[in-house]
Amino acid sequence: MVFKHDIVVVGAGLAGLRAALEAANSGEVALISKVYPTRSHSGAAQGGIAAALGNEEPDSWEWHMYDTVKGGDYLTDQDVAEILARDAPRAVYELEHWGVPFNRTAEGKIAQRAFGGHTREFGKGPVKRACYAADRSGRVMMDTLYFEAVRRGVRIYSEFQMLDLIMVAGRVAGIVVYELATGEVHCFHSRIVLLSTGGFGKVFRTTSNCFANTGDGVYLAYRSGIPLEDMEFVQFHPTGIYGLGVLISEAARGEGGILRNGSGEAFMERYAPTIKDLAPRDMVSRAIHMEILQGRGIDGRDFVHLDLTHLGEKRLRERLSDISSFVRIYLGIDPARDPIPVRPTCHYMMGGIPTDLDGRVLDAHHRPVPGLFAAGECACLSLHGANRLGCNSLLDLVVFGRRAGEAMATSLGELEWEDLPRNAQDPAVSRMKRVLDRREGDRAGVIRASLQKTMTENCSVFRREGSLEKALTEIRRLMDQYRRVKVDNRGKRFNADLLEALELESLLGLAEVIVVSAKARQESRGAHYREDFPERDDGGWLKHTLVRKTGEDPEVFFKSVRITRFEPKARTY
Amino acid sequence: MEMRFRIFRYDPKVDREPVYRNYLVSAEPEERILDCLNRIRWEQDGTLSYRMSCGHGVCGSDGMRINGRCALACQKLVKDYLGSEVVVEPLPFFKVLKDLVVDVDGFLSGVMYFRPYLISSAAPPPRERSQSPEERKKVEEVIRCILCACCTGSCPVMAENEQYVGPAALVWAYRTIFDSRDDLKLERLEAVNSQKGVWACVNHLECTRACPKEIPVTKCINTLKREIEKHRSGKP
Numbered sequence: 045m046v047f048k049h050d051i052v053v054v055g056a057g058l059a060g061l062r063a064a065l066e067a068a069n070s071g072e073v074a075l076i077s078k079v080y081p082t083r084s085h086s087g088a089a090q091g092g093i094a095a096a097l098g099n100e101e102p103d104s105w106e107w108h109m110y111d112t113v114k115g116g117d118y119l120t121d122q123d124v125a126e127i128l129a130r131d132a133p134r135a136v137y138e139l140e141h142w143g144v145p146f147n148r149t150a151e152g153k154i155a156q157r158a159f160g161g162h163t164r165e166f167g168k169g170p171v172k173r174a175c176y177a178a179d180r181s182g183r184v185m186m187d188t189l190y191f192e193a194v195r196r197g198v199r200i201y202s203e204f205q206m207l208d209l210i211m212v213a214g215r216v217a218g219i220v221v222y223e224l225a226t227g228e229v230h231c232f233h234s235r236i237v238l239l240s241t242g243g244f245g246k247v248f249r250t251t252s253n254c255f256a257n258t259g260d261g262v263y264l265a266y267r268s269g270i271p272l273e274d275m276e277f278v279q280f281h282p283t284g285i286y287g288l289g290v291l292i293s294e295a296a297r298g299e300g301g302i303l304r305n306g307s308g309e310a311f312m313e314r315y316a317p318t319i320k321d322l323a324p325r326d327m328v329s330r331a332i333h334m335e336i337l338q339g340r341g342i343d344g345r346d347f348v349h350l351d352l353t354h355l356g357e358k359r360l361r362e363r364l365s366d367i368s369s370f371v372r373i374y375l376g377i378d379p380a381r382d383p384i385p386v387r388p389t390c391h392y393m394m395g396g397i398p399t400d401l402d403g404r405v406l407d408a409h410h411r412p413v414p415g416l417f418a419a420g421e422c423a424c425l426s427l428h429g430a431n432r433l434g435c436n437s438l439l440d441l442v443v444f445g446r447r448a449g450e451a452m453a454t455s456l457g458e459l460e461w462e463d464l465p466r467n468a469q470d471p472a473v474s475r476m477k478r479v480l481d482r483r484e485g486d487r488a489g490v491i492r493a494s495l496q497k498t499m500t501e502n503c504s505v506f507r508r509e510g511s512l513e514k515a516l517t518e519i520r521r522l523m524d525q526y527r528r529v530k531v532d533n534r535g536k537r538f539n540a541d542l543l544e545a546l547e548l549e550s551l552l553g554l555a556e557v558i559v560v561s562a563k564a565r566q567e568s569r570g571a572h573y574r575e576d577f578p579e580r581d582d583g584g585w586l587k588h589t590l591v592r593k594t595g596e597d598p599e600v601f602f603k604s605v606r607i608t609r610f611e612p613k614a615r616t617y
Numbered sequence: 618m619e620m621r622f623r624i625f626r627y628d629p630k631v632d633r634e635p636v637y638r639n640y641l642v643s644a645e646p647e648e649r650i651l652d653c654l655n656r657i658r659w660e661q662d663g664t665l666s667y668r669m670s671c672g673h674g675v676c677g678s679d680g681m682r683i684n685g686r687c688a689l690a691c692q693k694l695v696k697d698y699l700g701s702e703v704v705v706e707p708l709p710f711f712k713v714l715k716d717l718v719v720d721v722d723g724f725l726s727g728v729m730y731f732r733p734y735l736i737s738s739a740a741p742p743p744r745e746r747s748q749s750p751e752e753r754k755k756v757e758e759v760i761r762c763i764l765c766a767c768c769t770g771s772c773p774v775m776a777e778n779e780q781y782v783g784p785a786a787l788v789w790a791y792r793t794i795f796d797s798r799d800d801l802k803l804e805r806l807e808a809v810n811s812q813k814g815v816w817a818c819v820n821h822l823e824c825t826r827a828c829p830k831e832i833p834v835t836k837c838i839n840t841l842k843r844e845i846e847k848h849r850s851g852k853p
Contacts, residue, residue: 148752
């Protein structure tokens with residue numbers, strides 16, 4: 045079948061929803077999601093959304109901008125950070141007006157709490173900047189925007205998986221999708237495609253990400269010739285539940301929680317004397333790994349403790365109830381009495397599809413691709429630089445989701461309909477058929493497990509030339525093995541077996557780009573830490589990495605960082 | 618340890634009737650039932666269908682019936698079922714699309730029926746609307762709903778009363794009715810004041826037992842009933 049809509053938004057998390065809402069009055073918008081929209085991964089965001097409202101104590105957008113830039117280890121493009129910080133209060137009030145049930149202060153304002161890397165007066169001490177709805181901030185925002193989108197007539201296609209981006213002479217003509225319920229392949233003919241497909245934490249073994257986070261949109265953009273930016277910067281959240289990787293929000297430390305090593309020491313005091321446990325995530329994750337490597341894990345093992353026992357049951361119930369319940373369910377412990385075993389878990393991708401300030405996707409010559417937009421975690425603005433601050437992601441989604449929506453609405457006036465090429469779905473159909481027809485080979489699960497193992501062992505918090513080389517060799521071996529991937533399920537309906545085999549191509553391709561980027565960057569900055577190049581090197585490396593697909597090995601090139609207000613200086617907390 | 622699973626299998630487009638298939642899975646006590654299902658699908662039988670995404674009880678995809686109780690497969694651990702066979706079935710009262718995948722469109726329309734979004738005619742202030750912590754507290758529990766449908770799948774009334782929208786839709790109605798920022802309280806109360814709404818509920822309490830987010834669902838429905846009575850008697 046061919047569906048025709050002015051705008052197709054791929055991915056129904058917060059970025060996609062916010063963009064769709066903005067564009068809904070200007071054209072016919074279709075929202076495609078491989079899960080039911082309310083299952084999207086924005087819903088797992090716990091801690092809150094940053095905005096200098098000053099509801100609890102004095103705050104300013106300039107401090108917020110500075111924190112974002114310093115948090116990003118000066119790789120952040122500063123004009124982007126300025127837009128974010130200035131627009132944040134408006135964006136949060138808008139969410140409140142739509143009905144998001146934020147927690148409140150005694151005077152009836154939106155309540156705010158401290159969060160990692162957010163400071164007053166350019167780093168003097170923590171500031172309460174995170175607006176929150178208990179520890180389910182993302183979920184209530186997403187539900188609110190989803191019902192608002194349904195109310196405004198955005199057409200929703202649930203359980204439709206994008207298989208291909210249809211480009212005609214460098215312009216977008218639509219997408220090819222797979223309908224999970226029927227196994228049919230359809231085309232969406234459109235003038236604009238917005239990719240808002242989220243992250244791809246599933247390239248790692250232990251992650252806070254959902255199973256759906258396989259980076260399909262990012263990979264399809266890459267395969268279409270779009271370069272990917274800053275892919276070496278992978279955020280490991282310091283406090284994943286040991287073993288599972290399920291997230292324990294930074295809000296736990298924002299509310300006063302303390303990390304302790306095997307001897308009970310509050311070790312963050314040594315690594316970040318000013319803001320201690322509220323240092324940015326890259327620093328805290330490295331600190332935890334250092335403690336573990338030096339034998340100071342709990343009982344010498346590979347985890348540390350997050351101590352919330354002094355917060356009291358009332359505060360845990362009112363502000364951290366979801367994480368309290370996760371700990372009870374998965375560990376069988378009571379956070380009011382027992383410390384929580386944690387270790388870093390893959391959480392967020394700073395890199396992705398390069399865009400301008402309004403979500404227009406940029407090609408290898410930094411020129412907008414007509415009709416193609418991206419927003420959210422799959423995009424790279426670059427706002428988060430080398431390390432994202434907590435609560436800046438939800439904010440990114442609504443601020444830049446809205447801007448992308450606005451720009452799409454404007455572009456409708458300029459963009460003609462491209463003719464849909466005949467048989468646009470054929471390449472995707474034959475790719476699927478090859479997998480379905482294959483009788484001999486390996487299951488996707490086996491290859492995926494090997495990929496996750498090598499990425500976790502060789503390309504996590506600490507990296508070096510040798511480990512990255514090893515990962516690259518292994519990924520390329522797995523890419524070979526993937527050519528013989530087979531499935532058990534040849535049925536047409538709800539065939540997750542086939543879908544996961546197709547998703548694995550994205551994971552493999554993106555893992556290669558992550559490792560190639562990490563190998564190229566011979567310095568340590570933000571979340572990218574090279575043991576063989578332990579210092580930040582602004583002379584050589586204050587620039588963004590871009591990786592483009594070629595017939596041979598991926599090509600690496602660079603572009604400069606936009607610095608407007610804050611010159612790079614030493615990053616201490 | 619080895620766990621025995623008996624799983625409901627049915628493709629209505631192909632099969633004449635459902636069957637139960639047996640699987641043996643090795644699992645650690647702390648693993649999730651979802652981990653076992655994944656292992657079955659990844660290692661033994663790729664034809665098994667079920668929904669899942671976040672894996673930790675936030676997205677609400679993997680509601681199903683496990684040993685007779687509606688629950689999220691990602692919130693139930695192997696150790697809760699030691700020594701017994703684990704029988705996994707789709708949510709009751711929902712049309713089966715394939716195996717454990719059910720049609721949730723009707724369920725979502727039920728939620729949508731009560732207009733689960735804030736309606737306020739006043740132009741919003743330049744900053745946030747004011748709401749006291751006490752007013753906000755009224756919705757503290759219901760905003761935990763993740764639309765997993767475990768409550769609706771557990772409710773015995775669903776078997777008898779085809780009109781009933783089910784408990785989840787009422788939780789969403791509650792959310793707007795007790796939101797101090799919403800204008801439409803009376804109209805919304807009138808909408809749930811019917812056999813399709815609150816009066817279908819006869820306090821079986823199964824929804825409350827099933828809710829993976831520990832929302833006191835039955836209590837909320839009874840609060841709605843009392844609120845309707847208060848307005849009816851003219852003493853709001």
